[in-house]
Amino acid sequence: MFDYEILKLTWWVLVGVLLIGFALTDGFDMGAMALMPFVGKTDNERRVAINTIAPHWDGNQVWFITAGGALFAAWPMVYAVAFSGLYWAMLAVLFALFCRPVGFDYRSKLENTRWRTAWDWALFVGGAAPALLFGVAFGNLFLGLPFRLDELMRSSYEGSFFDLLHPFALLAGVVSLSMLSAHGGAWLMMRTDASLHARSRVATRLCALLYMATFAAAGVWLASGIAGMTLDGGVDLGGAINPLAKQVSANNPGWMANYTRYPLTMIAPLLGFAGGLLALLGAQINRGALAFVGSSLAIVGTLCTAGFALFPFVFPSSIDPASSLTMWDAVSSQKTLGIMFVVACIFVPLILGYTLWCYTRMWGRLTDQTIEANPHGLY
Known part of the structure; x- marks a missing residue:
């Protein structure tokens, strides 16, 4: 079995993979619903968008559920601090997500324009709000969260929900929302035709442009105006779990130290910009698959950019840097990580294979005629 240090690093990678998997798959769902009220002008067009x-x-x-479970099992202290201190923010995401299953099931039950329009906007909230709030959450990681640990490792959170709405965090939220909306627009380009396809193409172009502009702005702001954190002194990478047994400095000029220390990590932001350009090009030449590949690369590049910049920090503290949680000192035991690793090696490939099989079996473009031929069998 791997030693403790390798397992810690492995689970940092695996949690990142789960977050990327969530953004790639559920991301186009959220993006498509965020765009649906704007690209779908008729009831049939909106039903087509929903049924894609x-x-x-x-x-x-x-x-998303798997990533939360992995966070609980691999980084229990991060889970505890995040889900207690950010309770209201988590509830906001949860209630927004509630709009989706209810909206899908009830939207077309009545042939009433006001009823269906109300559910369309509920689905918009269910897609746009989580996409925005996930970006706000990542933005606050760079700013640091107002929590501290006492000598018994009990956390106390000293902020409020509105403290999370810092201008930089909101900018990160726009990065996330525009990125996932471009992803959803590219999905609709691939799965629809006629006017809905044309409007989705325009939306993909606009969202890709907004994503690249805000991604660049966030990078400049992060490099020039936000103090980052570094670990001072040596760290026992395979030692016992004790988040307070370290010294942290918060006076370096930004979160860019890792890009200087490990130049290969510059691939991540370059991949983000390249993906945005590819999504823009795919929409411009009316190639939905190319745009979807581009938006997927943008998601991978953006999340890796954030992960590489924060490394090894997972949950930084703005009021007590020494209480910041890192991938080295906020993890489970070696035995727990080892058992989880074996389980992940078995089941993640099975899940990926089954998911790909489902997509291949249910692929195809949806049209107004599809909706008219199945008035009661589709959402």
Whole structure:
């Protein structure tokens, strides 16, 4: 079995993979619903947009649940601090997500324009709000969260929900929302035709442009105006778990130290910009698959950019840097990580294979005629 240090690093990678998997799959669901009221002008067009994700949205959301479970098992202290201190923010995401299953099931039950329009906007909230709030959460990681640990490792959170709405965090939220909306627009380009396809193409172009502009702005702001954190002195990478047994400095000029220390990590932001350009090009030349590949690369590049910049920090503290949680000192035991690693090696490939099989079996473009031929069998 791997030693403790290797297992810690492995689970940092695996949690990142789960978050990327969630963003790639559930991301186009959320993005498509964030765009749906704007690209779908008729009832049939909106039903087409909804039914492009109908066979997959609930399965895609399992990635989010899996990532939360992995966070609980691999980084229990991070889970405890995050889910207690950010309680109201988590509830906001949860209630927004509630709009999706209810909206899908009830939206077309009545042939009433006001009823269906109300549910369309509920689905918009269910797609746009989580996409925005996930970005706000990542932005606050760079700012640091107002919590501290006492000598018994009990955390106390000293902030409020509105403290999370810092301008930089909101900018990160726009990065996330525009990125996932471009992803959803590219998905609709691949799965629809006629006017809905044309409007989705325009939306993908606009969202890709907004993503690249805000991604660049966030990078400049992060490099020039936000103090980052570094570990001072040596760290026992395979030692016992004790988050307070370290010294942290918060006076370096930004979160860019890792990019200087490990130049290869510059691939991540370059991949983000390249993906945005590819999504823009795919929409410009009317190639939905190319745009979807581009938006997927943008998601991978953006999340890796954040992960590489924060490394090894997972949950930084703005009021007590020494209480900041890192991937080295906020993890489970070596035995727990080892058992989880074996389970992940068995089941993650099975889940990926089954997911790909489902997509291949249920692929195809949806049209107005599809809706008219199945008035009661589709959402």
